[in-house]
Amino acid sequence: MNKKTKSKKRMSKSSINKPVPTKRIALLLIFIFILIIFLIAKIGWLQFVQGSQLKEAASRQQTLNEVISPKRGSIYDTNGKALAISASVDTVSINPSKIESENKEKVAQALSDIFELDYETTLSQVKSNSSVVTIAKKVEQDKVSLLKSWMSDNKISSGINIDEDTKRYYPYNSLAAHIIGFTGTDSQGLYGIEAKWDSTLTGVAGKIVTIADVNNSEISSDASQYIEVENGSDLYLTIDVNIQSILEKYLEQGVSKSGSKAGSAIAMNPKTGDILGMATYPSYNLNDPFVLTDEEIRSMLPDVDPSKLTSTERANLLYEKWADKNVSSAYEPGSTFKTIMTAVALEEGYTKEEIANDFNCTGSIEVADRIIRCASHEVHGSQTLKQALANSCNVAFIQLGQRIGFNVLYKYFRAFGLFERTGIAITGESSSRFFDESEQGPVQLATMSFGQRFEITPLQLVTAVSSIANGGKLMQPRIVKQIVSTDSESTNTTTIDPVTVRTVISEETAKKVCSMMQYVVTDGGGKRAAVKGYTIGGKTGTSENTTLNGTSRGVGSVSFVAIAPVEDSEIVLLTVLYEPNTSSSFGSTLVAPIVGNMLSEILPYMGILSDDTGTGSSSMNLVSVPNVKNKTLTEAIKILKNAGLKASYADTANANSILVTEQVPAEGSSVYTNSTVALYTKQNSVRTSVTVPDLTGYTLAQARSVLSNLNLNLKYVGSGTVSYQDIKDVSVEEGTIITVTLK
Numbered sequence: 001m002n003k004k005t006k007s008k009k010r011m012s013k014s015s016i017n018k019p020v021p022t023k024r025i026a027l028l029l030i031f032i033f034i035l036i037i038f039l040i041a042k043i044g045w046l047q048f049v050q051g052s053q054l055k056e057a058a059s060r061q062q063t064l065n066e067v068i069s070p071k072r073g074s075i076y077d078t079n080g081k082a083l084a085i086s087a088s089v090d091t092v093s094i095n096p097s098k099i100e101s102e103n104k105e106k107v108a109q110a111l112s113d114i115f116e117l118d119y120e121t122t123l124s125q126v127k128s129n130s131s132v133v134t135i136a137k138k139v140e141q142d143k144v145s146l147l148k149s150w151m152s153d154n155k156i157s158s159g160i161n162i163d164e165d166t167k168r169y170y171p172y173n174s175l176a177a178h179i180i181g182f183t184g185t186d187s188q189g190l191y192g193i194e195a196k197w198d199s200t201l202t203g204v205a206g207k208i209v210t211i212a213d214v215n216n217s218e219i220s221s222d223a224s225q226y227i228e229v230e231n232g233s234d235l236y237l238t239i240d241v242n243i244q245s246i247l248e249k250y251l252e253q254g255v256s257k258s259g260s261k262a263g264s265a266i267a268m269n270p271k272t273g274d275i276l277g278m279a280t281y282p283s284y285n286l287n288d289p290f291v292l293t294d295e296e297i298r299s300m301l302p303d304v305d306p307s308k309l310t311s312t313e314r315a316n317l318l319y320e321k322w323a324d325k326n327v328s329s330a331y332e333p334g335s336t337f338k339t340i341m342t343a344v345a346l347e348e349g350y351t352k353e354e355i356a357n358d359f360n361c362t363g364s365i366e367v368a369d370r371i372i373r374c375a376s377h378e379v380h381g382s383q384t385l386k387q388a389l390a391n392s393c394n395v396a397f398i399q400l401g402q403r404i405g406f407n408v409l410y411k412y413f414r415a416f417g418l419f420e421r422t423g424i425a426i427t428g429e430s431s432s433r434f435f436d437e438s439e440q441g442p443v444q445l446a447t448m449s450f451g452q453r454f455e456i457t458p459l460q461l462v463t464a465v466s467s468i469a470n471g472g473k474l475m476q477p478r479i480v481k482q483i484v485s486t487d488s489e490s491t492n493t494t495t496i497d498p499v500t501v502r503t504v505i506s507e508e509t510a511k512k513v514c515s516m517m518q519y520v521v522t523d524g525g526g527k528r529a530a531v532k533g534y535t536i537g538g539k540t541g542t543s544e545n546t547t548l549n550g551t552s553r554g555v556g557s558v559s560f561v562a563i564a565p566v567e568d569s570e571i572v573l574l575t576v577l578y579e580p581n582t583s584s585s586f587g588s589t590l591v592a593p594i595v596g597n598m599l600s601e602i603l604p605y606m607g608i609l610s611d612d613t614g615t616g617s618s619s620m621n622l623v624s625v626p627n628v629k630n631k632t633l634t635e636a637i638k639i640l641k642n643a644g645l646k647a648s649y650a651d652t653a654n655a656n657s658i659l660v661t662e663q664v665p666a667e668g669s670s671v672y673t674n675s676t677v678a679l680y681t682k683q684n685s686v687r688t689s690v691t692v693p694d695l696t697g698y699t700l701a702q703a704r705s706v707l708s709n710l711n712l713n714l715k716y717v718g719s720g721t722v723s724y725q726d727i728k729d730v731s732v733e734e735g736t737i738i739t740v741t742l743k
Contacts, residue, residue: 087169094125174283261579333559346505346512624643721743
């Protein structure tokens, strides 16, 4: 080895043994110390500052929550008939990534066929990159069974999900639609009872909480926690399906016959404030509430092309379609309001029922700068208050309003509940609209006295008139009477009691007004509302459709309010037709007959016995119908009376000479005593037809009374209530025999 190489080795060895500088060690130690301090600070931050948040996050990552949806409560009528129920259905979804490529077209075809979907749209969903795609919601079991069968046949077990869900059903479709309302796709109540009582009907969701590992697999069932689901409570309403059906049937007929834009009817038990039935027409199908047909659009907007409506305009029409006119639409009550004016006048002693020459009508009256004419431009002359109410005399009631004055009237209007909402437990209740006190003047006082230039809801009017019918007490309208929870071991029922708001007038005054309302039906403008065998009180109403400045645009509404029986009223019934399209637009001609038809079926159904005929089975003896053809009308009537039967015939002045040519029922038919035989002559041969009502659920007495009021005859088999009838919902001749089976 040369000298140079040895020298390098010595230098290298010398450099290895050279000690590390103290400065470097110090810096290293300082760095390590700072790092330790940082780590301690970080641990402290995580432990003491973020500890609770991190613990919660870890818990969330390790916890599996399975939500258990509560069952929505059902809605029943007063007799327990289901109006809204929830049924088990399914939601079908797919995981596109889990469907094998060779099966995608086949799956899309099956889904589109089973659920009636567009194939191309479904195929694009199956081929999409989405993790989950919902194919169909609220699917009935028959279609789910088809899908399951197809999956089994084609050996497809992944990528298609069937999850349990619920669907809201309304068994009666459109019956009481505006009362019940409906739910959205998420089962949340949107209108009516469904919305107002949503929290009660919905209940509280339950949970199953388990601890899971990183793969979301359950670690231990011992650590699971079950939070019990609270199903929604059931509601029992005050409405009666049978009364509701009667209201809707005759309301639809009235709207169609008069060409009205719409109609409403409401029946209340004045003693309790219970809503027995509440109808608005046109109605809609609760099972498909979002449908808006071109025909419906044209009926609401005659001059508009349905295809040119914007989505906002369509939405507004739907809102109008869903609105309950009894609750949400204020209107001018017209002369029906004269019942309230009469009650105030009698209570305060401004007049009495029968003071001769108390009012004088010359056909018109001058008020401030204008002439206000009486209804129909009639001259009623000298009248008592009783006569003025029967004649619906505007002039007399203007004179009455001038006597009473704004201050006293407003005090009583407030007492009758006309300045505030009734508080009925349903959505959408509107407020009334009256003149502000600063706007008071002679013209406003005059028009208000006969029910115009202010607006109240039909519900407010019915509630006010009910306080007259029940002896003077204002009752809060009640539509839900019971809440029933079935979650616990025993059924828990909460009863919502009737609420008396206040006493408005004395019982003495109330009886006087009821008697005067009866006079309206027996001798005044309400004769067409009379029902054979019952005492009916009532008042007609006609109001103008006016602009903001008071200019008339024709008839706005025609109405009739009735109480029955007058002596001990069990029902107050108001029916309103809006914007009728007929030459005879008066409550007396258009609405009084509708109310009469309604009451002729409702009163017997309620078990209120008619004074006209015996209704017990003991009075129902079979007799054979005699032959009265070719007898004079006078002879025929006498023969039938001797046989215990009644005759129905057209009015004639020649009963002693004209001969009977036809009779219904025919000679030899077996009928019960007090049955009706329709008689026809050559001079009056036009057959009178009536529609046979549905008597299902009626007692024998009720069924016979209803048919008797329609001049129809009854035969029965069995005992109990009507379960079957051979003829219903069709037109037949008067005198036809309807056979019913009782169970």
